[in-house]
Amino acid sequence: MLATLWNLFYSFGVATLLGYGGGPSIIPIYQDQVVGRYGWMTTDEFGKALAFGNALPGPIATKLAAYIGYKVAGVAGSAVALVAVVLPTALVMVALSGIMIKLSGNPVIKGMIRGIQPVIFVMMAMLAYDFSKFAFKESSGFLNFMPFLIAAAFFILVQYLKLNAVWGILGALAIGAVFLRG
Numbered sequence: 001m002l003a004t005l006w007n008l009f010y011s012f013g014v015a016t017l018l019g020y021g022g023g024p025s026i027i028p029i030y031q032d033q034v035v036g037r038y039g040w041m042t043t044d045e046f047g048k049a050l051a052f053g054n055a056l057p058g059p060i061a062t063k064l065a066a067y068i069g070y071k072v073a074g075v076a077g078s079a080v081a082l083v084a085v086v087l088p089t090a091l092v093m094v095a096l097s098g099i100m101i102k103l104s105g106n107p108v109i110k111g112m113i114r115g116i117q118p119v120i121f122v123m124m125a126m127l128a129y130d131f132s133k134f135a136f137k138e139s140s141g142f143l144n145f146m147p148f149l150i151a152a153a154f155f156i157l158v159q160y161l162k163l164n165a166v167w168g169i170l171g172a173l174a175i176g177a178v179f180l181r182g
Contacts, residue, residue, distance in 0.1 A: 004073050005080045007038060012065050012084035017092070025120045026061050028127045040072050047134030055169050061085050146179055
């Protein structure tokens with residue numbers, strides 16, 4: 001059990017420290033650790049956890065860590081995974097905040113940030129591609145197009161009509177409950 005808790009702490013701590021750009025950029029690293037390295041979940045299970053976590057309020061990194069930690073090692077696993085997500089970055093932020101304020105105008109730092117942005121974009125695109133296999137599984141009949149219709153409607157409503165994403169999420173949950181039960 002201690003080895004499992006250590007693996008949870010290590011995997012979530014390292015992933016969080018390497019996930020430059022916030023929660024969404026951490027997800028592919030989490031997936032690599034949880035599915036690829038430790039086999040705690042399958043890709044489908046991870047996709048379901050990600051979908052469910054995104055439907056709830058709050059940062060995705062902490063929600064996924066808490067859920068996966070609980071699935072792997074119960075309440076202790078959930079607590080360890082949450083501490084691993086929050087503590088290392090909080091300590092680094094406190095330690096480096098003064099330095100970052102002083103260096104924020106430095107051209108080297110600006111260049112480093114601009115250099116990492118395309119990598120974050122690719123990581124997000126890879127995650128979206130992997131998740132699309134789960135989100136748009138084949139089915140028969142009209143319902144085969146339902147996930148695409150939900151995605152298109154959500155995109156248009158949120159991106160162009162500026163509807164709050166919460167309403168789109170609630171609408172998708174309701175549509176899924178009625179039409180996508182199988």
